[in-house]
Amino acid sequence: MSNILPPDLARTMYHDMFCIRQFDSKVVALVDDNEIPGSCHEYCGQEAVAVGVCSALTKTDILTSTHRGHGHILAKGGDVGKMFAELLAKSTGYNHGRGGSMHIADVGLGIYGANGIVGAGAPMACGAAHKFKLAGERNVAVSFFGDGAINQGVVHEAMNLAAIWRLPVIFVCENNQYAISTPLRDVSILDPYIRAQSYGMPGVSVDGMDVAAVFEAAVSAVDRARSGEGPTFIECKTYRYLGHYSGERHMKVTYRTNEELEYWKRRDPIDLWAARLIEGGLCTSEEISKLNQKVDDEIARGLQFARQSPEPQVSEALEHMYAVSYPNTPARGAEL
Ligand SMILES: Cc1ncc(C[n+]2csc(CCOP(=O)(O)OP(=O)(O)O)c2C)c(N)n1
Ligand SMILES: [Mg+2]
Numbered sequence: 001m002s003n004i005l006p007p008d009l010a011r012t013m014y015h016d017m018f019c020i021r022q023f024d025s026k027v028v029a030l031v032d033d034n035e036i037p038g039s040c041h042e043y044c045g046q047e048a049v050a051v052g053v054c055s056a057l058t059k060t061d062i063l064t065s066t067h068r069g070h071g072h073i074l075a076k077g078g079d080v081g082k083m084f085a086e087l088l089a090k091s092t093g094y095n096h097g098r099g100g101s102m103h104i105a106d107v108g109l110g111i112y113g114a115n116g117i118v119g120a121g122a123p124m125a126c127g128a129a130h131k132f133k134l135a136g137e138r139n140v141a142v143s144f145f146g147d148g149a150i151n152q153g154v155v156h157e158a159m160n161l162a163a164i165w166r167l168p169v170i171f172v173c174e175n176n177q178y179a180i181s182t183p184l185r186d187v188s189i190l191d192p193y194i195r196a197q198s199y200g201m202p203g204v205s206v207d208g209m210d211v212a213a214v215f216e217a218a219v220s221a222v223d224r225a226r227s228g229e230g231p232t233f234i235e236c237k238t239y240r241y242l243g244h245y246s247g248e249r250h251m252k253v254t255y256r257t258n259e260e261l262e263y264w265k266r267r268d269p270i271d272l273w274a275a276r277l278i279e280g281g282l283c284t285s286e287e288i289s290k291l292n293q294k295v296d297d298e299i300a301r302g303l304q305f306a307r308q309s310p311e312p313q314v315s316e317a318l319e320h321m322y323a324v325s326y327p328n329t330p331a332r333g334a335e336l
Contacts, residue, residue, distance in 0.1 A: 052214025
């Protein structure tokens with residue numbers, strides 16, 4: 001597969017996966033040091049899903065994300081500095097420091113928001129896709145969600161709506177096999193992708209540790225969506241290396257075994273892709289080291305930007321909180 005990908009894209013995919021890994025590894029340390037208030041849901045291990053899907057998108061395509069959203073946002077072109085600033089609650093962050101990890105959005109980049117409500121991004125993606133269709137725009141909308149969302153009613157309503165209206169939506173189920181500590185096998189007899197058949201859309205299951213496999217499935221789904229044929233469901237089998245959220249590593253939890261973790265780490269998406277790039281003659285190991293250094297520099301610069309950024313002012317606390325939706329409607333803060 002690496003041989004038929006344009007070399008620049010193949011290297012960019014490596015860069016983006018490593019950037020996500022390094023970003024969220026840094027987040028772990030910052031949460032532990034209380035520099036990030038609260039906690040985060042880190043994406044380490046799942047990088048091939050976000051990067052494989054987003055590499056098949058253009059800037060005007062959109063995505064809706066989840067509580068575990070850092071990877072989606074970086075893969076869609078999010079800025080490392082503005083992300084760190086948001087997590088550090090600084091005024092230069094994506095949400096001016098008001099939202100934090102689970103609300104990062106950048107409408108200009110087609111990032112219609114991380115979301116703390118499991119499954120809630122699916123109908124939002126349908127709404128965006130409906131608009132694209134009505135306006136005759138050839139964009140697509142991607143809804144990322146976890147295996148924990150596949151029994152949420154709203155996801156099923158969204159899938160049905162997308163199918164009957166032939167909306168340009170791609171439902172991407174990141175099956176990391178656990179919803180907090182609940183294994184998928186305890187709550188669903190069938191694999192997630194099989195659900196797609198009930199709604200009359202193609203459903204595929206791919207190796208979510210293989211960025212090329214994810215990319216290939218995403219390209220087919222994007223082609224289908226852009227040509228007006230409707231939605232696709234892609235299940236990506238993957239694994240999260242860290243706990244459900246940052247705090248879990250300080251708890252004694254036993255729902256996963258070390259053997260299971262080690263099994264998945266042996267199939268690390270970044271290591272696998274580096275090996276494929278080298279084997280395919282697309283990169284030397286020295287070039288991989290240079291890319292790693294480039295990413296580490298970007299992470300260091302982004303964090304420095306965030307650390308040097310000002311805190312939001314108390315006097316501005318009500319700013320950026322409410323949308324002014326209609327002309328002549330005063331901002332809610334202004335009424336108070
Ligand atoms: C509607 C709703 N129900 C429950 C929760 C609490 N909750 C937060 S994350 C989570 C598990 C989600 O698992 P999954 O969708 O598999 O995503 P993962 O954490 O594995 O990435 C739950 C139950 C929530 N945020 N929203
Ligand atoms: Mg899960």
